[in-house]
Amino acid sequence: MSMRIVTGHTPEPQVTAALEGLWKAGVAGEGAYVLPVLDRLACTVDTANQVTVGTGAVVLHGRECACETPTPLTVESGTQAMKRRDLVCARYHREGAGGQAVESASLVVLRGDPHATEPKDPEVPAGSVLAGAADAYMPLWRLPLSGVNLGQPERLFSLLPSLASLATPSPWEYLWRSGSYYVAYMTVGRTVLLEWDVPNVGASGWWAEDALLPDELRPPGISHYAASAVYNSNNTAIVWVPRRGDPERRVWLASHGGTARMVGSTSWPY
Numbered sequence: 001m002s003m004r005i006v007t008g009h010t011p012e013p014q015v016t017a018a019l020e021g022l023w024k025a026g027v028a029g030e031g032a033y034v035l036p037v038l039d040r041l042a043c044t045v046d047t048a049n050q051v052t053v054g055t056g057a058v059v060l061h062g063r064e065c066a067c068e069t070p071t072p073l074t075v076e077s078g079t080q081a082m083k084r085r086d087l088v089c090a091r092y093h094r095e096g097a098g099g100q101a102v103e104s105a106s107l108v109v110l111r112g113d114p115h116a117t118e119p120k121d122p123e124v125p126a127g128s129v130l131a132g133a134a135d136a137y138m139p140l141w142r143l144p145l146s147g148v149n150l151g152q153p154e155r156l157f158s159l160l161p162s163l164a165s166l167a168t169p170s171p172w173e174y175l176w177r178s179g180s181y182y183v184a185y186m187t188v189g190r191t192v193l194l195e196w197d198v199p200n201v202g203a204s205g206w207w208a209e210d211a212l213l214p215d216e217l218r219p220p221g222i223s224h225y226a227a228s229a230v231y232n233s234n235n236t237a238i239v240w241v242p243r244r245g246d247p248e249r250r251v252w253l254a255s256h257g258g259t260a261r262m263v264g265s266t267s268w269p270y
Contacts, residue, residue: 017103021062021129028059030130032090032138033160035059041067043088043141043153049075051088051143051153053107058090059160060138061129065090065105073109078145082114085121088141088153094134109143119144158216158270161189175251176208183211183251187270192217194241195265196228198253201237205254212249213241219268220244226266230255237262244270 006019034041039054046052051073057066078084087110095102112122121142127133144151166189176183176198183196192213198206218224219241228237235257242248253262 017063023062024059024064025062025130028062028160030061030128032058032060032136032157034140034157036159036162036165038067039070040159041140041157043155045150045152046072048148048150049077051075051141051150053088053140058138060090060092060105061136063092063103063105063129065092067107071107073107075109075143075145075150076111078148078150079114080147082116082147083119084114084145085112085119086110086143086145087112087122087124087139087156088143089124090138090140092129092136094129107140108137110137155216158220165189175211175213183208185213185217187217190269191267192270193265193267194226194239194251196239196251196253197261197263199261200259201253201255201262202259203254203256205252207250207252209250211251213251215244215249217270218242218244218246218249220270224266224268226264228253228255228262228264230257231261231263233257233260235260239264239266241266241268 006015035057038056041056042054044052053071055067055070075086089108089110091106091108093104110122112119124137124139125135127136129136139156142154142156169188170186172184172186174182174184181197181199185192185194221243223243224241226239228239230237235255237255240252255262
């Protein structure tokens with residue numbers, strides 16, 4: 001059969017998990033994504049040997065998987081004077097094949113190898129459900145261990161925006177405000193818009209102590225540079241936005257022609 005109807009009435013059952021997965025992969029994408037629902041799979045540290053992943057849902061190669069209750073996960077003890085990285089992953093698994101296949105999903109912790117100074121993430125088994133793999137993994141959180149101490153989980157995923165959010169801009173959020181001057185941002189879909197009006201900016205630059213962009217909204221991969229207008233002047237000026245994961249979370253402005261009032265806006269995908 002070259003083509004068959006899926007969402008239509010036929011004498012025999014025709015909707016399968018694989019066909020439903022194709023539909024979801026076509027809408028959400030063929031990768032792995034966390035949906036913006038419930039607790040968004042937030043990860044908290046309970047003890048040196050346990051973390052809890054909150055409620056939420058993922059679409060993993062077209063398969064929808066959900067956590068309806070918080071899930072505690074065991075973390076193997078660290079080693080004195082050694083560092084380690086573990087990964088919390090969503091795992092898809094299939095037993096059997098064809099009409100007898102049984103599919104399941106779970107949360108697992110992949111253990112990394114201890115290293116004195118530069119630990120690496122454990123290898124994540126490759127495989128796509130869409131290509132017929134019986135196992136597929138989606139890294140969600142990195143768990144850094146230093147000695148026997150378990151550090152704060154580091155998020156490895158971005159939320160898949162809802163269709164409503166793609167058309168609805170968020171409210172403006174102020175990173176810094178003083179009278180009529182400000183640094184503010186908003187989001188529309190997967191784009192951040194940053195706008196500024198800051199006086200008395202010199203060549204050495206300007207930082208606002210509380211101008212901290214949330215990590216998930218910062219540029220992925222590399223930092224973002226943008227030109228800025230200088231009010232009532234022909235001088236040049238720049239704005240720097242630190243990349244995701246950079247410990248410096250503040251937006252930085254600099255005017256190269258002396259103290260000036262900088263105004264402008266820029267945007268980037270996140």
